Amino acid sequence: MKRARRGRSGRPLHRTDARSDGREALVAEVAAEAIEVDGADRPILLADDTDGALEAALDRPIHRWDRMARGDRPATAWPVFAAEGDAALRLPKAKAALDMALHALASVLAPGAALWLYGANDEGIRSVGKRLDPLFTEADTVLIKRRCRVWRALRTEAPPRAPLAAWRSETRIALPGGPTPWIEYPGVFAAGRFDPATAALVEAMAPVAPGARVLDFGCGAGALAAALRQRAPEARLHLLDADAVAIEAARENVPGADVHLGDGWRAAPDVRVDRVVSNPPIHRGKGEDFGALAALIAEAPGHLKAGGLLELVVQSQVPVRAWLDDRFARVEAVFDDGRFTVWRAR
Numbered sequence: 286m287k288r289a290r291r292g293r294s295g296r297p298l299h300r301t302d303a304r305s306d307g308r309e310a311l312v313a314e315v316a317a318e319a320i321e322v323d324g325a326d327r328p329i330l331l332a333d334d335t336d337g338a339l340e341a342a343l344d345r346p347i348h349r350w351d352r353m354a355r356g357d358r359p360a361t362a363w364p365v366f367a368a369e370g371d372a373a374l375r376l377p378k379a380k381a382a383l384d385m386a387l388h389a390l391a392s393v394l395a396p397g398a399a400l401w402l403y404g405a406n407d408e409g410i411r412s413v414g415k416r417l418d419p420l421f422t423e424a425d426t427v428l429i430k431r432r433c434r435v436w437r438a439l440r441t442e443a444p445p446r447a448p449l450a451a452w453r454s455e456t457r458i459a460l461p462g463g464p465t466p467w468i469e470y471p472g473v474f475a476a477g478r479f480d481p482a483t484a485a486l487v488e489a490m491a492p493v494a495p496g497a498r499v500l501d502f503g504c505g506a507g508a509l510a511a512a513l514r515q516r517a518p519e520a521r522l523h524l525l526d527a528d529a530v531a532i533e534a535a536r537e538n539v540p541g542a543d544v545h546l547g548d549g550w551r552a553a554p555d556v557r558v559d560r561v562v563s564n565p566p567i568h569r570g571k572g573e574d575f576g577a578l579a580a581l582i583a584e585a586p587g588h589l590k591a592g593g594l595l596e597l598v599v600q601s602q603v604p605v606r607a608w609l610d611d612r613f614a615r616v617e618a619v620f621d622d623g624r625f626t627v628w629r630a631r
């Protein structure tokens with residue numbers, strides 16, 4: 286287990302959630318056991334092995350495709366090379382994201398190549414076999430262990446829906462300024478809805494001065510930034526997210542903003558900003574995980590100009606007050622309806 290980082294007060298600054306780390310290690314261990322049974326030394330393309338847990342457990346030549354950036358590992362919205370060999374996919378959280386990932390992998394795998402699809406029972410892995418058809422055939426469960434399951438199937442010749450642009454859909458989103466044309470892709474946060482927590486933050490936000498530089502940390506498809514632009518058209522916007530597909534949507538939904546793809550502050554703009562706003566991630570996969578949130582707070586002062594503000598919205602039970610107090614001189618809850626709290630820190 287990782288040690289919690291400590292703040293100025295000596296209190297643990299955050300809990301990188303042992304449950305989500307433990308889950309990834311467990312499903313990867315089970316997947317590796319199933320894959321190694323094949324005994325092949327063919328290369329394998331690991332998809333969405335975000336923590337690198339399967340890579341660490343396998344003894345095969347490895348290629349990677351990560352939709353989410355983690356650490357210094359880069360992310361791409363679509364696999365960028367033709368894979369020789371097989372592939373393994375960590376079950377994505379959303380069904381629509383699973384479907385798109387299967388098509389993405391099918392677009393780089395040769396007919397006859399093996400695909401392993403792995404995950405935990407409580408993530409819905411039991412029932413996903415039927416989603417493999419018609420891109421993959423002979424789908425079979427090859428290992429059930431420790432509440433995890435591994436499917437194996439073979440690539441057919443069925444044509445995939447590719448490239449990424451084939452998954453782009455145009456819709457409208459109900460921003461505070463009215464219905465707004467919106468670009469959506471599978472698996473991106475809020476699926477074209479204006480999230481109620483994001484709405485609470487926009488409503489409670491302090492006025493933004495013309496020309497102010499604002500960073501939306503964890504921008505998703507850009508809903509928060511788009512709403513902010515309606516209120517402050519002169520703001521200079523920076524949008525940051527670890528999800529390469531979200532960044533593709535954000536680029537179109539908030540034209541002219543600077544977009545930054547990467548894991549948290551590693552991807553930050555190289556200028557200090559007047560304000561950081563965020564509806565931050567508090568989950569990783571199925572598990573709660575406050576690691577990215579705590580890092581957001583801990584390092585925000587180093588990215589803000591003197592007098593700059595951090596404004597974020599979290600579910601009211603998320604214990605951010607102590608983390609904010611550790612890093613900022615003035616901390617206030619500017620909105621709280623028992624469900625969401627909007628925090629302002631300077």
Ligand SMILES: C[S@@+](CC[C@H](N)C(=O)[O-])C[C@H]1O[C@@H](n2cnc3c(N)ncnc32)[C@H](O)[C@@H]1O
Pocket residue numbers: 474475480483501502503504505506507508509525526527528531547548549550563564565566567577
């Ligand atoms: C709760 S959503 C908010 C999305 C958007 N701001 C909105 O309000 O609709 C949080 C976002 O954080 C992103 N995220 C998760 N982990 C991250 C990390 N380590 N670094 C940057 N972004 C991350 C997710 O991909 C997701 O888009």
